[in-house]
Every structure is written in structure tokens, then in C-alpha cells.
Amino acid sequence: MGLDKHGDEMFVERRGLIGAFMHSLRRGRDRLRAARRGRRSYKQRFSRLASLLAAIFLFCLVAVGLNMFLHGKTEGGTSSAHPVKVADAVKEADAVKEANSVQEANIGSDIGKKPTTKHRKQHLPCEINLSDSVDDLVEPGSFMNFMQFSLHYIEMEENNFSIPRFGGHQTLGERENSFHAISQKLHCGFVKGPARFPGTGFDLDEKDRIYMNSCKVVVSSCIFGSSDFLRRPTSKRITEYSKKNVCFVMFVDEETLSTLSSEGNIPDDRGNIGLWKIVVVKNLPYEDMRRTGKVPKFLSHRLFPSSRYSIWIDSKMRLNTDPMLIIEYFLWRSKSEYAISNHYDRHCVWEEVLQNKRLNKYNHTAIDEQFLFYQSDGLTKFDPTDPNTPLPSYVPEGSFIVRAHTPMSNLFSCLWFNEVDRFTSRDQLSFAYTYLKLRRLNPDRHFYLRMFKDCERRAIVKLFHHRELPVPASP
Numbered sequence: 001m002g003l004d005k006h007g008d009e010m011f012v013e014r015r016g017l018i019g020a021f022m023h024s025l026r027r028g029r030d031r032l033r034a035a036r037r038g039r040r041s042y043k044q045r046f047s048r049l050a051s052l053l054a055a056i057f058l059f060c061l062v063a064v065g066l067n068m069f070l071h072g073k074t075e076g077g078t079s080s081a082h083p084v085k086v087a088d089a090v091k092e093a094d095a096v097k098e099a100n101s102v103q104e105a106n107i108g109s110d111i112g113k114k115p116t117t118k119h120r121k122q123h124l125p126c127e128i129n130l131s132d133s134v135d136d137l138v139e140p141g142s143f144m145n146f147m148q149f150s151l152h153y154i155e156m157e158e159n160n161f162s163i164p165r166f167g168g169h170q171t172l173g174e175r176e177n178s179f180h181a182i183s184q185k186l187h188c189g190f191v192k193g194p195a196r197f198p199g200t201g202f203d204l205d206e207k208d209r210i211y212m213n214s215c216k217v218v219v220s221s222c223i224f225g226s227s228d229f230l231r232r233p234t235s236k237r238i239t240e241y242s243k244k245n246v247c248f249v250m251f252v253d254e255e256t257l258s259t260l261s262s263e264g265n266i267p268d269d270r271g272n273i274g275l276w277k278i279v280v281v282k283n284l285p286y287e288d289m290r291r292t293g294k295v296p297k298f299l300s301h302r303l304f305p306s307s308r309y310s311i312w313i314d315s316k317m318r319l320n321t322d323p324m325l326i327i328e329y330f331l332w333r334s335k336s337e338y339a340i341s342n343h344y345d346r347h348c349v350w351e352e353v354l355q356n357k358r359l360n361k362y363n364h365t366a367i368d369e370q371f372l373f374y375q376s377d378g379l380t381k382f383d384p385t386d387p388n389t390p391l392p393s394y395v396p397e398g399s400f401i402v403r404a405h406t407p408m409s410n411l412f413s414c415l416w417f418n419e420v421d422r423f424t425s426r427d428q429l430s431f432a433y434t435y436l437k438l439r440r441l442n443p444d445r446h447f448y449l450r451m452f453k454d455c456e457r458r459a460i461v462k463l464f465h466h467r468e469l470p471v472p473a474s475p
């Protein structure tokens with residue numbers, strides 16, 4: 001395969017590659033899973049087992065109760081995230097109670113909650129037509145010919161009246177100007193103050209920085225505040241080519257590193273745990289861990305300045321597909337420079353606001369402030385009947401993002417990050433607004449954003465719940 005345009009060394013043709021890796025299937029997966037579980041405490045194991053049994057029981061009950069909702073195909077329900085053939089299964093829309101927003105693959109998962117018989121919905125992966133192997137993938141010759149302009153980033157801010165912030169002190173006027181898709185210098189995180197002030201955080205080891213500077217294609221994720229288990233990419237599904245040429249970087253804070261270590265996940269001599277290169281971030285820029293997580297999520301073009309492509313994957317998911325196949329499928333094939341999935345359930349920001357409040361996801365006043373601001377600046381409701389609607393949904397599921405690091409894509413990433421920095425860290429609230437405003441202010445400059453279906457996301461990753469917060473041992 002090759003990215004022919006720039007002839008990057010890493011993309012030189014490799015014929016020895018065997019596509020068989022791509023086809024290797026579940027064998028050994030259970031073994032792997034068992035091994036990993038073994039590392040967790042007996043208590044966790046027991047409670048997982050109990051949940052599993054409860055889930056199976058509940059699942060059977062519900063399946064019967066709904067008169068075989070799944071058209072009798074219950075064998076699909078054994079926690080597999082493989083592409084499963086489902087007739088016209090994954091219909092989006094229509095509300096299910098959600099809570100943790102994901103279900104572990106196909107198991108109905110409202111365990112422990114009041115069972116609702118109405119509106120129970122399965123979220124299944126759909127079959128996606130990935131290429132068979134990475135051997136003959138070639139970046140389309142004209143692929144990077146998207147809108148050209150150059151972005152520069154504010155590195156240092158003289159501000160004598162307040163302490164430096166990682167996101168800087170962007171004025172509303174600067175914010176407005178930053179939406180123009182032209183060569184400009186804008187805020188995009190990593191802003192420092194004058195030397196007399198302390199740094200603004202997200203400090204990295206120099207060796208890690210050098211490594212990150214060398215990456216051309218990146219898969220990245222993060223765990224801050226021990227909020228999740230470490231889920232290694234399914235090694236069998238990752239080609240030798242990608243193992244050699246793609247950087248897999250997991251950002252963690254020191255707390256998470258010590259939690260992982262205490263569970264037996266200790267980085268090897270190269271700083272790796274499995275395929276993940278563990279990069280420790282010191283001095284987190286925000287108290288809110290979720291907001292800190294937006295730094296690697298949105299700013300991969302800044303963290304990996306030489307990279308041409310990046311894939312973001314939330315720590316609640318395990319990567320089950322080769323990254324080059326993902327890039328080919330989500331970007332090259334449709335000539336897109338940015339790809340993100342829609343939400344499996346909600347499409348309108350109004351609904352998303354309600355849901356965020358209902359689940360107490362964030363300070364309600366802050367949500368209202370943000371939402372009112374957006375409405376006063378042109379945010380409208382999603383209209384599914386409008387054939388010219390600029391997006392298939394106004395609510396994204398941002399746990400998986402595929403990006404080419406083009407100017408327009410990088411600009412969008414900075415703008416979206418700045419919203420999360422200025423307002424709430426709930427990025428689903430700012431996605432559509434940011435996209436629509438970017439489009440509105442640049443009617444002649446196209447941004448090739450592809451919003452794909454949530455079921456496509458499910459076909460390439462395996463979903464888990466976030467780690468539950470540690471519960472003190474009961475007496």
C-alpha cells in the first residue's frame with residue numbers, strides 16, 4: 001500500500017503482508033479475555049459474573065416478552081461486536097432510556113434498572129464493507145487537495161490581568177474571527193503565559209514528545225483519573241504494517257498509571273502495554289477530567305504535528321479493526337477529511353440538552369448559558385424532513401473520530417475545542433453549532449465532514465461501560 005502523494009517512507013509498498021490477519025477470528029479471544037479478567041480482583045470478577053447471569057436472564061425474559069424482537073436470532077446476543085448480519089436492524093431514532101449510553105455489544109443492558117418493556121432497542125453493528133487487506137490500499141492521488149490555507153496557533157499570551165490558561169483568554173471578537181477559513185493565527189490549546197507564570201499544563205516527557213513528533217498516522221486515546229480499564233487493540237486484527245507504522249498512544253495521568261500498575265498492567269521497557277504506547281501527562285490543565293480528556297480528543301494535530309491522519313477512540317472501546325482499513329473506509333473512499341458518527345438515539349440538540357440535565361451530566365446553569373448563547377447565534381432545531389439539512393444529525397457520538405489533518409479539519413478541531421474550553425465540556429452540545437457556524441461563515445469553502453451511522457462505529461470497535469467509580473469496601 002502507499003500514500004503516493006508525499007512518498008512518505010512509511011507508506012512504501014509492502015508486499016509481504018498477509019491479509020490473513022484480517023480474517024483471523026474469535027479463536028483465542030476468550031482466552032485473552034479470561035487472562036485479562038484474571039488480573040482484576042475476585043470481587044469484580046464475581047460481580048461481573050453475576051451481572052452477566054442477570055443480563056442473560058433478563059435478556060431471555062425480554063426476548064420472550066417481546067415475541068422475539070430479534071426475529072429469532074438470539075445467538076447474536078452473546079456479547080460479540082463482530083459485524084453481525086441484521087436485516088434492517090439498526091434503525092436510529094426513537095428513545096430508549098439510556099444512562100450509560102452504551103451497551104456491551106448486543107446484550108440488553110438496563111440491568112438493575114426498572115425494566116421497560118416498551119422502547120427496548122438493540123444497538124447492533126451493521127456490516128461494513130472494509131477492504132480485505134491493507135496490501136493494495138493506496139491513498140487516492142488527489143486526496144489531500146482539500147481547501148488550502150495555513151493555520152498558526154497562539155503559543156503565548158501576554159495577559160497581565162489574569163493567570164494564564166491552557167485554552168488562553170480568547171475574546172468573543174477573536175472567537176468570531178477564528179471561524180473564517182483563511183490563513184490565521186488562532187487559539188487552539190497549549191497557550192502559555194509569560195515566563196514569570198507557571199505553565200498551563202499538559203506537560204509531557206521530552207522523549208515522548210520526540211516520539212510523537214515522528215508519528216504519521218496515529219491512533220490515540222486517554223484515561224485520566226482512573227476512569228477506565230485499559231483496553232488493548234485486538235492485536236490479531238491489526239496488520240503487521242500498522243503495528244510497524246502507526247503510533248498507538250494512550251495518554252494517562254500519574255494516578256491512572258499507578259492504578260494500572262497495581263493491577264498488573266505495567267509498561268514494558270519501551271513504555272508499551274500491548275500495542276499502546278503509554279504517555280504520561282503531568283499537570284493536567286483542568287480540574288475536570290472530562291475536559292482534560294478533550295485535549296487529546298480534539299487536538300491530535302497539535303500533539304502529533306507531523307501526522308497526516310488520526311483516529312480517536314474513547315477508552316470505553318476496544319479497537320477491533322486495522323487503522324489503515326478504517327482510514328480507507330471512512331475517509332479515502334468518500335473523499336472526506338473528517339468522519340464522526342451520529343448519536344444512536346438523539347438527533348436534536350434540544351433533546352441532548354434535556355438528556356444532559358435529566359442525567360445530571362453537568363451544571364444546569366452552565367448548560368443553559370451555553371445553549372441560550374447558541375440559540376441567539378443561529379442554532380436551530382434539527383429538521384429530519386428537510387432534504388437540505390446540512391448534517392444527518394445534530395448530535396454526534398464522539399467516541400470515535402477519524403481525521404485527515406487538513407486545514408479545514410484542523411480548524412474545525414480547534415473551534416470545537418475552544419467551545420469546550422469556553423462553555424461546558426459536553427461536546428455533543430457544541431458540535432452542530434460549531435459545524436453550522438463554520439459552514440455559514442464560509443459558504444464557498446467546503447468542509448468534507450462525513451457523519452456516519454452509529455452501527456458502523458459498532459462494527460469496528462467493541463463497546464464496554466466506563467469503569468465504575470471505586471466503591472469503598474462495605475463492612
Ligand SMILES: *[C@@H]1O[C@H](CO)[C@@H](O)[C@H](O)[C@H]1NC(C)=O
Binds near residue numbers: 129130131
Ligand atoms: C465493497 O467495496 C469494494 C471496493 O472497496 C467494491 O468493489 C465492492 O463492490 C463492495 N461490495 C459491496 C457488497 O458493496
Ligand SMILES: *[C@@H]1O[C@H](CO)[C@@H](O)[C@H](O)[C@H]1NC(C)=O
Binds near residue numbers: 159160
Ligand atoms: C504586561 O506587563 C509587561 C511588563 O510589566 C509589559 O511589558 C507588557 O507590555 C504588558 N502587556 C500587556 C498586554 O499589557
Ligand SMILES: *[C@@H]1O[C@H](CO)[C@@H](O)[C@H](O)[C@H]1NC(C)=O
Binds near residue numbers: 363364365369
Ligand atoms: C454552575 O454554573 C454557573 C454559571 O456558569 C456558576 O455561576 C455556578 O457557580 C455553577 N455552580 C456550581 C455548583 O458549580
